[in-house]
Amino acid sequence: MASGQILVVDDEPDIRSLIKEILEDEGYQVSTAENAEAAREVRRQSRPDVILLDIWMPDTDGISLLREWAERGGLPCPVIMISGHGTVETAVEATRLGAYDFVEKPISLAKLLLTVERAFEAGQLKRENEGLKRQVPVPLEPVGSSRPMQALRGQLERLAGHDTWLLMMGEPGSGKESLARWLHEKSARRIGPFVTVAPGSLAREHATQALFGLEDSGGVQQGLLEQANGGTLFLDEVAELDPELQLRLSSTLERRELIRCGGREPVNLDIRVVAATAQDLDNLVAAGRFREELYYQLKVVPLAVPALRERVEDVPELLQYYADFFANRDKLPYRLFPVAVQNRLRNYGWPGNLRELRNLVQRLLILGSVPEVDLIEVEQALGHGAGTRAPRGEGFDIDYGLPLREAREQFERVYLLRQLHEAGGSVGKLAKVVGMERTHLYRKLRDLGVDVKAVARED
Structure with a gap:
């Protein structure tokens, strides 16, 4: 992975060439633009990490371009203004619009490198914080010492060293997204974004724009695929994609570039795709309900994620892990799970898999009033105790504890x-x-x- 992408916007060829040479020597990837129109085009095609923007340019000045970006959904990244003879009013206006810092002409090498480095770190920290806000706050570390989990962890550790796409197959709640996040954090893409796409949650009429973005006279809106550039795209329950989206996604992944809705020119796409499903894609392909070409694009490496009932020996370790997790994260009182309780939960079927176990532990920590969990409250939490179920209909009880x-x-x-x-x-x-x-x-x-x-x- 490169150190970062820098866009240098300046109408003086010597300045552009000098800055490009200096930054490339430091390991950055550098694009240049001689005016505002060229800068818009570079930004349309790529996603720079830092922009160096000259204030005085012949067509559109840097302050006007900065204002344009700020008013169209916020600045794309930290912007450093290059000023040869700026005024106090200019500096105030640029700061108000969100400029990160200033570099004065003639350019000092030391000042340039320090400012770019700090701006790059600030932008990276902002992206990481935004990513954390989007994440479901659950542990990433694959927990369990059972043979299936040891094998799975070993596969993931080997895959982390490669950029291979993979398809995770497992029941709902088995932890596929957490495993994908862990793989991302172990990979060379960890400084990039981790973006989750849940096709079933996308409104049908807006799904194409949400995935591929929008380009019109009002500017550019990046879709989820483009937001994942430089990082990992997690396709959760990929079978939920409708046929039209399957076709467009397959074409996009094949070319490694996308065309935004309303756009004409392709945008380079540098992502690792991790897809997940709880369905039998082989049968869906055979039935003509899932595109064969997309199936084989995603299934470079198939990875089976075991259900919790297939590794019940991990239950005691998982109970302790989640008790520690919720005690630390939510400041809930820590509770012990004695052997009798562990044994009962080892022999439970876990239809909801890890998600059900995690919710059970959280519920027991919230509602418990003594240091040890007992069997009665476990049975009640599982819906087998008195007062937690109400008969409803013929031969079926509704579990109000779920x-x-x-x-x-x-x-x-x-x-x-x-x-x-x-x-x-x-x-x-x-x-x-x-x-x-x-x-x-x-x-x-x-x-x-x-x-x-x-x-x-x-x-």
């Missing part, structure tokens, strides 16, 4: 299973009964772990 999403999934599974039995195992009949489009219904049944063929055999 988060809304998990309770809804629990109900949907029981409801669809019963209706599927009554439909004789026919998904076509079931779709008519429940009022769902068949493709969406198949996806829902897979997500809920309903084996249609098994139901059909039973009937």
Whole structure:
């Protein structure tokens, strides 16, 4: 990875050449522009880490260009003004618009390098802080000493040394995003952004702009793909991409460049892609519901993430890990999980995987009043204790101890299973009964772990 990308905007060829040579000797990648129009074009095609901007230029002066950037969504990065004969008013205006610092002509080599270095560090710190704000605050470190986790950790450590794209396959809640973040932090791209794309959460009418960005007379809006430049793009549940987006994404990844909505010229794309799915993409490809070319682009290295029930020997270690984590992060009282409790939780099925265990520990720390967790409160937290469940309907109890999403999934599974039995195992009949489009219904049944063929055999 390069030290950083610098854009030098100055109408004097000798100044541009001198600064470019000095900065390239320090390991920076340097682009130059002789005026405001050329600077706009360079910025449209790339994402500089620092801009050196001359104040006095023939077409559009540096202050006007700075104002233009500031008014169109904020400055793209730290901007250092180059001034030969600036005034106090000019300095005040540039500072008000967000200029990072000034370098005066004739340029001092020591001052130039120090200012650029500080500006680069300030921009990097800002991006890291913004990334942290977007992150779900969960531990990154893969926890567990079981054989499956040792194998998985070893694979990730080897992959961290390469820029290979990979496809993570595992059940919902198994920790795929946390593993992707850990891989990113171990890789050479760790100073770059980590951007998560959850296709299922993108509004259909705005999904293309959200992914690929927008370019019009009002300026440039970077999409999620471009925001990941220099870092890692995590595609969460990639099977949720609609066919049009699959085609456009495949073409973009193949060329390693994107075209923004409304744009004409391509923008270079330097990203590592980590995709994740809980669905069987082989079957989706065979059924024509997932593009084969995109599947093989993403599946350079397939990585199976085990469900928690496949590594239950890690449960005691995970309980302690999350108890420490929430005690430190949320200042909750630390609680011990005695052997009897550990044993009970080792023998629990964990349908919600790591997410369910993490939520359980947090709930027990919040609601507990004694230093040790006991079996009764564990059973209540799992929904097996008196007072936590209320009978509702024929043969089904609603678990009021679960988060809304998990309770809804629990109900949907029981409801669809019963209706599927009554439909004789026919998904076509079931779709008519429940009022769902068949493709969406198949996806829902897979997500809920309903084996249609098994139901059909039973009937």
